[in-house]
Amino acid sequence: MTSLASTLAHRAARLHRPLLIVTAALLVIGVVGLGGLLLDDRELLGLPIWAKTVKFGFSFGLYAATLAWMIGLLTRARRWGWWLGSVVAAGLACDIVLMVVQMIIRGRRLHFNHADETDRMIHNLLATGTYAAFVATAIVALLLSFQRLPDVSQAAAVRAGLLVTLAGLGMGTLMFSPTPEQQAALDTGTRPGVVGSHGVGVPDDGAGLPILGWSTEGGDLRVAHFAGLHALQLLPLLAVALLLLSRRYAGLRSPYVRRDLVRVAASAQLALVALLTWQALRGQSVIHPDLWTLLTAGAIAGSAATGCVLALRRRRAATEPEPVTVTTSGNI
Known part of the structure; x- marks a missing residue:
């Protein structure tokens, strides 16, 4: 029993803590979003205004938790893995905060929105967080491809x-x-x-x-x-x-x-x-x-x-x- 507890404690210590913290926050936001679906009847683009918050809260939460576990599998370049995981955690946190601010508080479209200066700033910050998480995840994948994992089926997975x-x-x-219509507007110098x-x-x-x-x-x-x-x-x-x-x-x-x-x-x-x-x-x-x-x-x-x-x-x-x-x- 002591050995099992020690093994579990060792594995838990290897998990990426910033990603776990973000996971917990995302899951809380997802649960709050479920309440919003029941209590808030506002809509945006034909959907309940809380729908995207629920989807992204749970989806990003699963993503962050799984990546936290995968980074814990690193036996080499662990410091690199920690920093890369922190970049992903920051990117996901940035995206979900911007989502709440733009959609729930401001009641405005989140993605692709260039209607005014604030909308463009939020869109650009959102894209920056997303691309940073993408690049960091790609490097984690590269690091894991050179690791020797204990089970070949787990390594393949x-x-x-x-x-x-x-x-x-x-x-x-x-x-x-841009869509063809948006590109045509851009070609004429119009900002859609x-x-x-x-x-x-x-x-x-x-x-x-x-x-x-x-x-x-x-x-x-x-x-x-x-x-x-x-x-x-x-x-x-x-x-x-x-x-x-x-x-x-x-x-x-x-x-x-x-x-x-x-x-x-x-x-x-x-x-x-x-x-x-x-x-x-x-x-x-x-x-x-x-x-x-x-x-x-x-x-x-x-x-x-x-x-x-x-x-x-x-x-x-x-x-x-x-x-x-x-x-x-x-x-x-």
Whole structure:
């Protein structure tokens, strides 16, 4: 019992504390936002004014908590990891504070807002925090790729999770590009009040899914952004689930089998991010896929299923003993 307590205390001490503090603050804001949904009937861009606060509070909270754990896995360049984690913590804290100030207090649009000087300042600060967190996370991913982690399936999950998450974060940068209409205004020297958009071919205040707000009428880049961002949690959780299942299923007892399955899942999720981005850029709603989108999704699912089967069979074949051939002599 003492040994277990000591191990847990040691692991807790390795967690990145600034990120944990930000995690707690974000989760509190998410809970407060839930109360706001019930008590505040204001709307912004067709959604409850607290909806984005709830989404980002819980989403950023999960992101920060997972990154705090991953930085704790560093055995080399730990000081670098601490500073990079602090940059991410500061960026996330900056973003959520600006969100509360701009949306809840000022009652104004948060993203892409260039309507007046204050709106532009908040937008620029928001973009700075986001890009700083993106770059810092990318460097953490690079550092972890050179670490020796105790379990190969965990190592694959951590590295692949960071890679797919970076892809999802990268998709977010597409939203900051001006739409054709906004670009035409900029070309004439006019400064539009909004530069950038979540939607493709549709306005941001059009019909959308409840709470999430993803467009039901056209393309929406937030879908791919969301699908990639949470690989940071999903792939490590998959590695843990496979480890627990290995106690019951012999085929999963090899860490290399679990590693290969995690890699298959990571490849499928990365392909899904690419598919959702392609779908959005064609101005197609996530809930109204066309034939090409469905065929591509089917190909991704089929490839993933095939990869899982091959991973299990390849390792089983490698561990099965070779048959013993008995030869007999003609002379007895």
